Amino acid sequence: METERDRALDESLELIMDLLSEKKYVQAREELLEFNAVDIAELLEEILDELGLEKVIVLYRILPKDLSVDVFSYLSVDTQVDIITGITDKEMHFIMDELPFDDMIDVLEELPANVVDKILARATKEERKQINAFLNYPENSAGSLMTPDYISLRRDMTVAEALASIRTVALDSETIYTCYVKDAGRKLLGVVSLRSLVVAKEDQLVEDLMTEDFVSIGVTDDQEVASEQFKRYGFLAIPVVDKEDRLVGIITVDDILDVIEEETEEDFQKMAGVMTDDSTREYLDTGVFRHVWSRLPWLFVLMLSYVVTGSIIAGFQDMLSSVICLVTYMPMLMGTGGNSGSQAATLVIRGLATGDIELSDALRVLWKELRVSTIIGLALCLINFARIYFLDSNGLLVALTVSVSMLAVVVVAKCIGGMLPMLAKLLKIDPALMASPFISSLTDLVSTVTYFAMASLILGI
Amino acid sequence: METERDRALDESLELIMDLLSEKKYVQAREELLEFNAVDIAELLEEILDELGLEKVIVLYRILPKDLSVDVFSYLSVDTQVDIITGITDKEMHFIMDELPFDDMIDVLEELPANVVDKILARATKEERKQINAFLNYPENSAGSLMTPDYISLRRDMTVAEALASIRTVALDSETIYTCYVKDAGRKLLGVVSLRSLVVAKEDQLVEDLMTEDFVSIGVTDDQEVASEQFKRYGFLAIPVVDKEDRLVGIITVDDILDVIEEETEEDFQKMAGVMTDDSTREYLDTGVFRHVWSRLPWLFVLMLSYVVTGSIIAGFQDMLSSVICLVTYMPMLMGTGGNSGSQAATLVIRGLATGDIELSDALRVLWKELRVSTIIGLALCLINFARIYFLDSNGLLVALTVSVSMLAVVVVAKCIGGMLPMLAKLLKIDPALMASPFISSLTDLVSTVTYFAMASLILGI
Numbered sequence: 001m002e003t004e005r006d007r008a009l010d011e012s013l014e015l016i017m018d019l020l021s022e023k024k025y026v027q028a029r030e031e032l033l034e035f036n037a038v039d040i041a042e043l044l045e046e047i048l049d050e051l052g053l054e055k056v057i058v059l060y061r062i063l064p065k066d067l068s069v070d071v072f073s074y075l076s077v078d079t080q081v082d083i084i085t086g087i088t089d090k091e092m093h094f095i096m097d098e099l100p101f102d103d104m105i106d107v108l109e110e111l112p113a114n115v116v117d118k119i120l121a122r123a124t125k126e127e128r129k130q131i132n133a134f135l136n137y138p139e140n141s142a143g144s145l146m147t148p149d150y151i152s153l154r155r156d157m158t159v160a161e162a163l164a165s166i167r168t169v170a171l172d173s174e175t176i177y178t179c180y181v182k183d184a185g186r187k188l189l190g191v192v193s194l195r196s197l198v199v200a201k202e203d204q205l206v207e208d209l210m211t212e213d214f215v216s217i218g219v220t221d222d223q224e225v226a227s228e229q230f231k232r233y234g235f236l237a238i239p240v241v242d243k244e245d246r247l248v249g250i251i252t253v254d255d256i257l258d259v260i261e262e263e264t265e266e267d268f269q270k271m272a273g274v275m276t277d278d279s280t281r282e283y284l285d286t287g288v289f290r291h292v293w294s295r296l297p298w299l300f301v302l303m304l305s306y307v308v309t310g311s312i313i314a315g316f317q318d319m320l321s322s323v324i325c326l327v328t329y330m331p332m333l334m335g336t337g338g339n340s341g342s343q344a345a346t347l348v349i350r351g352l353a354t355g356d357i358e359l360s361d362a363l364r365v366l367w368k369e370l371r372v373s374t375i376i377g378l379a380l381c382l383i384n385f386a387r388i389y390f391l392d393s394n395g396l397l398v399a400l401t402v403s404v405s406m407l408a409v410v411v412v413a414k415c416i417g418g419m420l421p422m423l424a425k426l427l428k429i430d431p432a433l434m435a436s437p438f439i440s441s442l443t444d445l446v447s448t449v450t451y452f453a454m455a456s457l458i459l460g461i
Numbered sequence: 462m463e464t465e466r467d468r469a470l471d472e473s474l475e476l477i478m479d480l481l482s483e484k485k486y487v488q489a490r491e492e493l494l495e496f497n498a499v500d501i502a503e504l505l506e507e508i509l510d511e512l513g514l515e516k517v518i519v520l521y522r523i524l525p526k527d528l529s530v531d532v533f534s535y536l537s538v539d540t541q542v543d544i545i546t547g548i549t550d551k552e553m554h555f556i557m558d559e560l561p562f563d564d565m566i567d568v569l570e571e572l573p574a575n576v577v578d579k580i581l582a583r584a585t586k587e588e589r590k591q592i593n594a595f596l597n598y599p600e601n602s603a604g605s606l607m608t609p610d611y612i613s614l615r616r617d618m619t620v621a622e623a624l625a626s627i628r629t630v631a632l633d634s635e636t637i638y639t640c641y642v643k644d645a646g647r648k649l650l651g652v653v654s655l656r657s658l659v660v661a662k663e664d665q666l667v668e669d670l671m672t673e674d675f676v677s678i679g680v681t682d683d684q685e686v687a688s689e690q691f692k693r694y695g696f697l698a699i700p701v702v703d704k705e706d707r708l709v710g711i712i713t714v715d716d717i718l719d720v721i722e723e724e725t726e727e728d729f730q731k732m733a734g735v736m737t738d739d740s741t742r743e744y745l746d747t748g749v750f751r752h753v754w755s756r757l758p759w760l761f762v763l764m765l766s767y768v769v770t771g772s773i774i775a776g777f778q779d780m781l782s783s784v785i786c787l788v789t790y791m792p793m794l795m796g797t798g799g800n801s802g803s804q805a806a807t808l809v810i811r812g813l814a815t816g817d818i819e820l821s822d823a824l825r826v827l828w829k830e831l832r833v834s835t836i837i838g839l840a841l842c843l844i845n846f847a848r849i850y851f852l853d854s855n856g857l858l859v860a861l862t863v864s865v866s867m868l869a870v871v872v873v874a875k876c877i878g879g880m881l882p883m884l885a886k887l888l889k890i891d892p893a894l895m896a897s898p899f900i901s902s903l904t905d906l907v908s909t910v911t912y913f914a915m916a917s918l919i920l921g922i
Contacts, residue, residue, distance in 0.1 A: 005676065036674055036676075036694075038693055038694050038695075163659065166659060167659060167660055170656060170659065170660045171660065176656050176659065177638050177655070177656075177697075194638070194655065194659070195631060195637050195638075198624065198627060198628060198631060198637065198655070198659075199628055199631045199632065213496075213497055215466065215497075230718060231718050231719075231722060232499060233497075233499050234499075234715030234718065235715075236638075236697065236714070253697070253714050253718075254695030254696075257691060257692050257695065257714075257718075257721075258692075260718075260721060261692060261815070264725050265811060265815075267729075268728075268729075268732075268807055268811050269807070269808070269811075271729075271732075271807070272803050272804050272806075272807030272808070272896075272897070273800060273803065273804055274804050274807065274808060282812065282817040283808050283809065283811075283812040283817055283818055283826075283829075284812070284817065284818060284822060284825055284826070284829070288829065288832045288833050288836070289836075291829065291833040292833055292836045292837055295801075295804045295833070295837060296837050296840060298800070298804075299797060299800055299801060299804075299837065299841065300840075300841070300844075302796065302797070302800055303793060303796075303797050303841065303844075305796075306792050306793035306796050306797070307793070307848075309792045309793070309796075310789040310790060310792065310793055311789075313788055313789045313791075313792070314786065314789045317785045317786065317788070317789070320785060320788055321782050321785045324778045324781060324782045325775065325778065327774055327778070327781055327788050327791075328771040328772075328774045328775045328778070329771055330774075330788075330791065330792070331767050331770045331771065331774070331791070331795060331905050331909065332764060332767035332768070332770070332771055334792060334795070334796075335763065335764075335766075335767050335770075335795075335901065335902055335905055336760060336763070336764050336767070338799070338898075338901065339734060339759070339760055339763055339898040339901075339902070340756075340760060342733050342734065342897060342898060343733050343734055343735050343756045343759075343760075343898075345733075346729055346730070346732070346733030346735065347730070347733070347735060347744050348744065350726060350729050350730075350744075351743065351744040351745070354722070354726075356743040356744055356745065357744055357745060361745060364745055365744075365745070368744075368745070368749065368752065371749045372749050372752040372753055372756070375749070375750075375753045376753055376756060376757050376760065379757060379761075380760065380761070380764065383761075387768075410760075435733075436733070436803060436897040436898075436901075437799075437800040437803060437804075437897075440796065440799065440800075440897075440901065441796055441800070444792050444796055448792065
């Protein structure tokens with residue numbers, strides 16, 4: 001939805017691009033500085049698309065130093081890498097030093113090895129060790145999302161001491177609103193919010209304020225586990241621990257918003273039969289061949305199922321030529337079967353994804369789909385019987401064949417649609433793959449067999 | 462994904478249910494108190510499903526008072542209403558008094574009128590006015606999400622004064638991490654974070670620390686606008702203002718996580734052709750007739766498109782009976798057309814939803830789909846020609862008809878799939894409705910026409 005801010009951004013974008021084309025860089029900079037870091041980053045991305053990297057780097061270089069790091073952290077990784085490789089080493093080191101740790105790791109992961117070496121060469125041995133540990137966490141793991149810049153407190157600190165300690169490191173911490181209490185062995189003992197510290201008396205002890213019943217996640221847990229916990233508990237940050245329960249980092253809610261969006265996109269794409277290695281890539285920025293590559297394989301695999309459907313039809317050619325009007329109703333039966341199955345599949349896939357449905361609910365799902373599909377099937381059966389018998393005048397037997405097939409197809413399609421995602425989950429395949437294209441290809445096959453079986457039975461051919 | 466905590470919850474749930482069946486309420490309570498409020502709420506919901514409301518109310522009543530309100534705020538609205546109507550007035554008033562304002566409004570919206578009257582009767586005139594204002598914000602508006610319990614500061618306060626003021630109201634505020642500076646006319650002047658207050662010197666002035674370039678949203682803006690801003694800027698809270706720029710409330714990030722989940726569910730359901738008035742209702746908790754009602758209308762409407770497809774086929778009956786093997790390839794063409802169209806439609810729908818694609822990109826989308834579909838279409842065209850000519854031995858002309866139709870169908874389906882969501886957006890219809898069921902019903906029609914046109918052309922019949 002377009003907001004006033006979007007319109008203001010669009011207007012300024014045009015003005016800035018005009019100024020850049022006329023090489024009026026200082027004026028362009030002034031215009032840019034009307035906005036905050038997030039908006040400036042967005043404007044730079046648009047300018048990159050329209051005018052190319054060179055103009056962006058000129059503009060980026062004349063931003064105030066501190067703001068430039070902030071802006072950098074909001075750019076897409078592709079643009080970050082472009083800028084890093086387009087500026088001087090000195091400028092690069094300034095950015096990398098000032099960037100929040102988790103953002104720095106994200107950039108390092110994408111930079112060419114020689115640039116990474118250059119950056120690591122300047123770090124202390126201790127820093128290098130930590131950076132390498134973070135670079136090695138598997139993609140999409142909690143470890144790859146977390147930052148080590150959290151606030152540590154000791155349990156025997158008073159509130160006054162804790163607040164003093166927070167003040168000294170506040171600027172370098174990802175968040176100061178949740179603080180972590182560790183023992184000498186770095187084991188996480190408790191969590192205390194800044195809120196309770198601010199409210200408490202100055203001489204109270206941290207250990208009396210901290211919650212020991214905190215929720216943490218493992219460093220190798222999938223990022224989805226992290227986002228589930230955030231949704232469930234409404235956290236601002238979650239601690240990440242290693243196998244020995246030692247605190248290694250924290251994940252903050254702003255990073256989780258990005259993860260949720262990424263996971264949602266992934267689910268949508270899987271459910272549409274689009275395979276991609278990078279769900280954050282934008283549609284228009286993705287090349288034609290990459291689009292082909294992400295779509296062709298599924299189309300091809302699903303086409304194979306139609307080879308089977310086709311050969312079943314071929315087996316019934318004689319029957320079809322003797323009652324050719326049966327062909328007229330094939331698309332309707334297949335289409336309605338596919339749509340019915342997709343509805344059930346989508347609801348069950350989402351239920352599994354959000355945890356509302358578990359594997360142990362299989363029988364309840366089946367029972368529900370059976371009842372729902374019988375009612376829907378009967379309704380569509382009656383409507384079609386009336387239409388075919390009275391309007392199409394194709395005779396009682398054809399009307400009966402089509403309408404009874406409709407009932408059977410809807411019931412079978414909905415039960416398949418409900419069960420297949422659960423079967424996928426049982427086999428540890430992603431249930432999202434069982435959505436529309438897959439289900440409708442399968443139900444097309446089932447619809448064809450059902451239809452011809454009914455026709456043989458009722459028409460006696 | 463199941464975590465250790467889930468397993469611990471499952472084990473305790475069984476133990477608690479056994480204890481409840483044996484009427485060992487005190488022991489059940491002890492077991493329950495091992496968990497935090499979110500988990501207890503979840504356990505109560507499960508107990509409600511298994512053992513019914515009565516046991517839940519007994520258990521709920523013997524929880525410690527303060528915890529009971531916390532637990533209440535995490536229950537589903539249905540369960541909240543059940544509990545409110547099952548306890549005494551005194552207990553009810555305690556809960557309503559202690560509940561955060563936004564949660565109280567959510568419960569009030571669902572309670573029967575006589576219970577609402579009973580609650581409002583105890584409120585002061587000022588409170589009643591505010592409650593009524595909140596009850597009147599349209600569903601899914603920013604106003605319906607916000608809470609008036611935020612921290613207000615004056616611009617001429619010192620940091621010490623501000624912190625003292627925060628301390629006095631901290632317990633009743635939704636968040637203390639973002640504070641709001643208003644003038645005498647309640648107009649929002651700036652936003653200041655607790656972080657900057659904690660770091661600043663005691664005698665600094667609030668006005669020197671506050672950001673005046675804050676982002677706010679309007680009270681009647683859709684909740685989607687709010688979630689967009691949260692994703693974009695990584696906020697912890699956002700101020701909500703009325704038409705005169707007066708601060709009326711704030712929305713916090715934990716509530717936005719719920720909104721994002723709700724909006725995602727809504728999109729998934731729309732894209733699967735399921736209509737529902739309440740996307741937060743869980744699959745298993747939804748009654749059979751409600752399921753029927755949410756699915757039957759779309760199935761029926763889409764079925765109508767197949768009446769057209771069917772009548773086109775009827776017009777070509779003679780041609781089909783003379784070359785009956787053409788029928789064999791109909792499902793493959795229709796299915797592949799539907800799948801191709803769905804892929805394009807889903808990508809464009811998501812692009813429109815996330816703002817990556819705008820209406821002005823229509824020609825770029827069309828151009829991209831044209832190129833992508835031509836490559837995919839050519840690949841599938843060649844494969845099918847080879848298969849039909851060499852394996853099925855149905856002759857050169859049939860092979861040519863099917864394979865050329867395949868190319869045409871893929872190209873047309875992908876262009877329709879790419880364009881229809883954009884047309885919907887232009888007409889202010891939700892693009893999500895243009896997903897799989899709709900697109901595949903339409904492409905089935907297009908595939909049929911294309912196929913028969915090719916057949917007439919190539920086979921000369």
